[in-house]
Amino acid sequence: MEAAAPTLLKNKRVLIVEDQYLIAADLSRTLTRLGGVVVGPVASSEAAREQLAKSDIDLAFLDINLDEQMVFPLADELERRGIPFVFATGHEATILPDRFKSRLRLTKPFTVEAVIEAVRHLSPGR
Secondary structure, three states: OOOOHHHOOOOOEEEEEOOOHHHHHHHHHHHHHOOOEEEEEEOOHHHHHHHHHHOOOOEEEEEOEEOOEEOHHHHHHHHHHOOOEEEEEOOOHHHOOHHHOOOOEEEOOOOHHHHHHHHHHHOOOO
């Protein structure tokens, strides 16, 4: 990890919505090393909404398919609130509705470098 990376997120609150424990744990460690404060991880859109109700969220990483439920209504809510997010998925881009085709998408399995680039994309000026 490059020298400036630990300050990339500097106390930003990052919501992780991921239903696979190992992926969520790995992403959580990476975001913490980048200086972020991880909210969650949570494994469902409902749990994510609970976190949104009680926490200020600066950005989010969203798995597209959460136990056979698509995350797009949650993504719509994040968009309405002005919270930047990235999709983290093993699915092809064709699964995205047209309204999200231009959104950043990390393909699983993703690297630390890919997460750093996503954070830079979501937090311009860092």
